[in-house]
Amino acid sequence: xxxxxxxxxxxxxxxxxAVCLVAAMPIVRAEDPKAAPxxxxxxxxxxxxxxxxxxxxxxxxLYLDLALGRVVIDLAPSFAPAHVANVxxxxxxxxxxxxxxxxxxxxxxxxxxxxxADDADKxxxxxxxxxxxxxxxxxxxxxxxxxxRLPDGDVYxxxxxxxxxxxxxxxxxxxxxxxxxCYGMVGAGRDNAADSGSGADLYVVxxxxxxxxxxxxxxxxxxxxxxxxxATLPRGTAALGFYEKAEQRVPxxxxxVASDVPVSERTPLEVLRTDTATFAALVESRRNRPEEWFxxxxxxxxxxxxxxxxxxxxxxxx
Amino acid sequence: xxxxxxxxxxxxxxxxxAVCLVAAMPIVRAEDPKAAPxxxxxxxxxxxxxxxxxxxxxxxxLYLDLALGRVVIDLAPSFAPAHVANVxxxxxxxxxxxxxxxxxxxxxxxxxxxxxADDADKxxxxxxxxxxxxxxxxxxxxxxxxxxRLPDGDVYxxxxxxxxxxxxxxxxxxxxxxxxxCYGMVGAGRDNAADSGSGADLYVVxxxxxxxxxxxxxxxxxxxxxxxxxATLPRGTAALGFYEKAEQRVPxxxxxVASDVPVSERTPLEVLRTDTATFAALVESRRNRPEEWFxxxxxxxxxxxxxxxxxxxxxxxx
Numbered sequence: 001x002x003x004x005x006x007x008x009x010x011x012x013x014x015x016x017x018a019v020c021l022v023a024a025m026p027i028v029r030a031e032d033p034k035a036a037p038x039x040x041x042x043x044x045x046x047x048x049x050x051x052x053x054x055x056x057x058x059x060x061x062l063y064l065d066l067a068l069g070r071v072v073i074d075l076a077p078s079f080a081p082a083h084v085a086n087v088x089x090x091x092x093x094x095x096x097x098x099x100x101x102x103x104x105x106x107x108x109x110x111x112x113x114x115x116x117a118d119d120a121d122k123x124x125x126x127x128x129x130x131x132x133x134x135x136x137x138x139x140x141x142x143x144x145x146x147x148x149r150l151p152d153g154d155v156y157x158x159x160x161x162x163x164x165x166x167x168x169x170x171x172x173x174x175x176x177x178x179x180x181x182c183y184g185m186v187g188a189g190r191d192n193a194a195d196s197g198s199g200a201d202l203y204v205v206x207x208x209x210x211x212x213x214x215x216x217x218x219x220x221x222x223x224x225x226x227x228x229x230x231a232t233l234p235r236g237t238a239a240l241g242f243y244e245k246a247e248q249r250v251p252x253x254x255x256x257v258a259s260d261v262p263v264s265e266r267t268p269l270e271v272l273r274t275d276t277a278t279f280a281a282l283v284e285s286r287r288n289r290p291e292e293w294f295x296x297x298x299x300x301x302x303x304x305x306x307x308x309x310x311x312x313x314x315x316x317x318x
Numbered sequence: 319x320x321x322x323x324x325x326x327x328x329x330x331x332x333x334x335x336a337v338c339l340v341a342a343m344p345i346v347r348a349e350d351p352k353a354a355p356x357x358x359x360x361x362x363x364x365x366x367x368x369x370x371x372x373x374x375x376x377x378x379x380l381y382l383d384l385a386l387g388r389v390v391i392d393l394a395p396s397f398a399p400a401h402v403a404n405v406x407x408x409x410x411x412x413x414x415x416x417x418x419x420x421x422x423x424x425x426x427x428x429x430x431x432x433x434x435a436d437d438a439d440k441x442x443x444x445x446x447x448x449x450x451x452x453x454x455x456x457x458x459x460x461x462x463x464x465x466x467r468l469p470d471g472d473v474y475x476x477x478x479x480x481x482x483x484x485x486x487x488x489x490x491x492x493x494x495x496x497x498x499x500c501y502g503m504v505g506a507g508r509d510n511a512a513d514s515g516s517g518a519d520l521y522v523v524x525x526x527x528x529x530x531x532x533x534x535x536x537x538x539x540x541x542x543x544x545x546x547x548x549a550t551l552p553r554g555t556a557a558l559g560f561y562e563k564a565e566q567r568v569p570x571x572x573x574x575v576a577s578d579v580p581v582s583e584r585t586p587l588e589v590l591r592t593d594t595a596t597f598a599a600l601v602e603s604r605r606n607r608p609e610e611w612f613x614x615x616x617x618x619x620x621x622x623x624x625x626x627x628x629x630x631x632x633x634x635x636x
Binding site: 107154207208209215216228231234289304 | 472530
């Protein structure tokens with residue numbers, strides 16, 4: 001069935017044709033987009049080479065297993081080392097297993113953790129993990145931090161781009177860098193005190209980027225698979241999208257570090273590296289979309305509109 | 319129950335306290351924010367006056383009735399007069415009744431219309447409505463068009479703000495204005511030809527603002543109630559989020575113009591006017607959030623992060 005009247009492509013057939021066509025096309029250099037014919041994202045990805053991709057590191061990957069399926073989270077130790085370490089410690093204690101998703105606020109966040117966290121008598125105990133941590137709202141902008149700058153400015157930050165696979169911002173004047181609240185980013189909820197978060201209560205952005213949260217809360221990773229499982233959860237009807245009744249909460253089967261999961265049960269994924277010419281070409285393919293459907297080329301892109309490419313690693317056949 | 323460790327407020331109690339407190343607070347003038355103590359959005363809305371609000375006009379309001387409930391759409395005749403007229407004509411022909419939502423693409427759009435639109439033998443017939451219309455991607459920037467400008471710039475447009483209740487952009491150089499693709503905005507799907515849309519296939523933005531669609535497709539309104547019904551629909555697994563099987567589609571009971579619905583069955587809502595001092599104060603309350611939870615004030619706001627305030631009109635008791 002060919003489906004007219006949808007966006008942004010006029011037919012599925014055309015997209016498939018693009019993938020097939022690219023095999024016969026010369027690979028153009030992303031560094032000189034003026035000299036190259038414009039390429040679609042599909043073409044850019046089809047021309048990628050294995051070194052453009054990084055397999056998820058099982059030591060910095062979380063699996064959030066729900067009855068609905070698995071959510072895969074890529075952690076960001078370069079930006080939130082203490083929170084990443086604490087979430088891993090919590091996961092290894094089984095802290096989250098049997099807890100629940102207790103909040104889903106439309107166009108904002110889905111959040112999970114211990115619903116009894118505020119009740120010292122009832123809350124789940126911790127062994128090695130910490131109940132609170134110093135904030136990691138930003139970090140030093142050091143020369144070793146990769147940063148693929150986007151060319152079109154930003155409403156909230158002096159400079160935005162992608163760093164170590166995550167959307168980020170930086171301020172040369174203050175010498176700081178931080179992750180940005182884009183769709184799918186995962187953060188550590190906190191109370192009013194800046195150092196009251198720990199990673200025991202986690203949220204994920206499910207709507208338009210709430211960029212006013214940047215530098216107000218520690219971001220520690222990003223969902224790379226399974227966002228649709230979280231984004232489609234029924235919205236809570238209590239204030240701030242909390243579920244009113246305990247039975248509305250969505251049970252967490254387990255939250256585990258991927259390296260603790262038997263290899264046969266892992267979800268092998270790789271993510272496009274953000275420090276490659278292919279990523280730069282992908283950005284350009286989204287700034288000016290050559291697909292026939294587009295009549296007005298934006299010529300611009302905003303940090304949270306850069307798609308991140310994720311693909312399954314084909315299992316090796318024995 | 320007090321819930322710690324969530325964002326952006328530390329407790330429901332505090333939010334309620336703010337609403338109650340405001341009755342005793344002097345009303346400050348939004349025009350001079352420097353002289354006024356900073357106010358939260360809750361305080362700004364509590365201090366609003368009846369003239370700050372506009373009841374939805376039943377002649378430019380659509381009800382999309384699903385088994386899940388009702389979605390209310392505020393139409394934008396100032397920006398898309400021909401498309402608004404055609405969608406109303408389609409609704410009045412009963413064109414949409416019994417058709418379905420056939421696409422849900424995560425972090426992008428939910429779309430509905432006739433799944434057989436491309437098949438001349440099977441597609442639903444039209445009587446008065448038109449199958450295609452000239453594009454209304456933008457309009458003339460005339461002096462009579464209200465425009466509450468936002469002060470912090472934009473990645474995609476020279477100028478953004480709110481006009482007639484909708485997020486919008488303008489370009490003084492070209493003398494054009496257009497609606498922007500923010501969460502909840504409703505547009506008319508089209509094929510590759512710019513004038514191939516008609517409003518017979520409608521989509522709503524359910525994720526981060528796809529601003530690259532601005533000026534590429536006709537936006538004609540915005541969902542003001544019921545977004546959570548659309549945003550939580552299961553995502554389609556075919557290309558571009560189409561549902562693979564007909565039985566996965568979500569039936570449309572009816573799509574009606576509110577004025578055609580008996581008064582007793584209408585959903586009486588009013589929306590904060592965007593040409594008022596209260597709206598300007600609301601914007602300021604979101605640029606710099608005075609709530610204790612915030613440690614770093616953004617000092618900026620982007621057009622799609624301005625919340626739109628909608629409230630029920632209390633029915634008059636007989």
